[in-house]
Amino acid sequence: MPETEMIVTVTLAICLVLIVALGFRAFNLRSLHRTVMVAIEQGSPDASVLIDRLGQRPRVNLRLVAYVLIALALAIVGAGLLEGNLHDLKEAVVPALFPGLVGVAILLYLRGADRAGDA
Structure with a gap:
C-alpha cells in the first residue's frame, strides 16, 4: 500500500506543478495581450512586433x-x-x-x- 500512496502523491505533485506553470503562462499571455491592445489603441509602431510575439512559442x-x-x-x-x-x-x-x-x-x-x- 505505501507504493500506491507514493505514486498518488508524486502524481498529485506533478499535476500541481503543471497547473502552476500553465497559470504563469496564461498570466504572461494575458499581460502581453493587454500590452498589444494598448499599443494598437495608441497607434504605436511597436504594435506589429508585439503581435508577432503573440504567435511565438516559448523557447x-x-x-x-x-x-x-x-x-x-x-x-x-x-x-x-x-x-x-x-x-x-x-x-x-x-x-x-x-x-x-x-x-x-x-x-x-x-x-x-x-x-x-x-x-
Missing part, C-alpha cells in the same frame, strides 16, 4: 532540459543508495534509467546538431 533550452533529466536520474539513484539496501538500489535504478537515457539522448542530439552546423 525551451534543450540542453537545460537534458541536464535536469540527468540530475533527476542521479537523484533517484541517490535515494536508492541512501536506503542502504542493495535491493532498494536495484529498484531505484530502474525508474532512473528513463530520465537519464532521455537526457543523454538529448545531449547527443544537440552535440550532433552542433557538429552539423560547424561543417
Whole structure:
C-alpha cells in the first residue's frame, strides 16, 4: 500500500506543478495581450512586433532540459543508495534509467546538431 500512496502523491505533485506553470503562462499571455491592445489603441509602431510575439512559442533550452533529466536520474539513484539496501538500489535504478537515457539522448542530439552546423 505505501507504493500506491507514493505514486498518488508524486502524481498529485506533478499535476500541481503543471497547473502552476500553465497559470504563469496564461498570466504572461494575458499581460502581453493587454500590452498589444494598448499599443494598437495608441497607434504605436511597436504594435506589429508585439503581435508577432503573440504567435511565438516559448523557447525551451534543450540542453537545460537534458541536464535536469540527468540530475533527476542521479537523484533517484541517490535515494536508492541512501536506503542502504542493495535491493532498494536495484529498484531505484530502474525508474532512473528513463530520465537519464532521455537526457543523454538529448545531449547527443544537440552535440550532433552542433557538429552539423560547424561543417
